[in-house]
Amino acid sequence: NAGVMQNPRHLVRRRGQEARLRCSPMKGHSHVYWYRQLPEEGLKFMVYLQKENIIDESGMPKERFSAEFPKEGPSILRIQQVVRGDSAAYFCASSRQGLNEKLFFGSGTQLSVL
Amino acid sequence: DQQVKQNSPSLSVQEGRISILNCDYTNSMFDYFLWYKKYPAEGPTFLISISSIKDKNEDGRFTVFLNKSAKHLSLHIVPSQPGDSAVYFCAASAISGSRLTFGEGTQLTVNP
Numbered sequence: 001n002a003g004v005m006q007n008p009r010h011l012v013r014r015r016g017q018e019a020r021l022r023c024s025p026m027k028g029h030s031h032v033y034w035y036r037q038l039p040e041e042g043l044k045f046m047v048y049l050q051k052e053n054i055i056d057e058s059g060m061p062k063e064r065f066s067a068e069f070p071k072e073g074p075s076i077l078r079i080q081q082v083v084r085g086d087s088a089a090y091f092c093a094s095s096r097q098g099l100n101e102k103l104f105f106g107s108g109t110q111l112s113v114l
Numbered sequence: 115d116q117q118v119k120q121n122s123p124s125l126s127v128q129e130g131r132i133s134i135l136n137c138d139y140t141n142s143m144f145d146y147f148l149w150y151k152k153y154p155a156e157g158p159t160f161l162i163s164i165s166s167i168k169d170k171n172e173d174g175r176f177t178v179f180l181n182k183s184a185k186h187l188s189l190h191i192v193p194s195q196p197g198d199s200a201v202y203f204c205a206a207s208a209i210s211g212s213r214l215t216f217g218e219g220t221q222l223t224v225n226p
Contacts, residue, residue: 033213035216042118042203042216042218043203048213056212056213091157091158098212103160107156108155108157
């Protein structure tokens with residue numbers, strides 16, 4: 001049973017480009033969460049999705065960021081027109097039932113914006 | 115507004131001794147608490163959890179204590195092993211919430 005898979009592991013973008021981060025949850029998990037870790041900080045919640053639905057996006061920046069979790073395929077976190085401040089480790093996590101349950105995390109995507 | 119705080123950025127202990135990692139929270143709605151362990155270049159790994167109806171949960175060398183009145187929890191590792199060296203994150207969630215709120219993490223170093 002494979003764990004949460006994220007790709008790419010490392011992503012380098014120039015300012016103004018788009019970044020697409022992919023996350024395949026564990027088998028049988030329909031709840032996906034995205035977290036961001038800035039240097040020297042803890043993980044900050046971004047968005048919670050459950051197959052085709054955004055449940056909670058209160059942690060997402062208002063502009064340039066979007067997330068989806070289609071019926072088929074991985075969850076995608078999309079960052080348009082990246083800026084240097086977007087450089088961070090982005091972690092995806094999944095769970096079977098959601099609320100008040102331990103999350104299983106992927107290894108993260110390290111985004112570097114030049 | 116840091117609702118979950120880990121005031122010690124780092125902790126160093128000798129192999130075989132006890133490691134105590136502390137965590138404080140401010141949100142009274144939190145009722146489920148977890149500890150995650152993270153190695154460099156990897157995602158956090160779940161370690162142990164506790165719900166607010168308990169004050170202690172034990173799993174092998176790891177014990178989590180919860181003091182609701184003080185809004186404080188701690189993770190005890192005994193005996194500590196060099197392989198325990200990692201960053202430990204405390205996290206909390208509310209029954210009505212949909213996400214975990216993490217502390218800043220504590221880097222534990224266990225010296226052989």
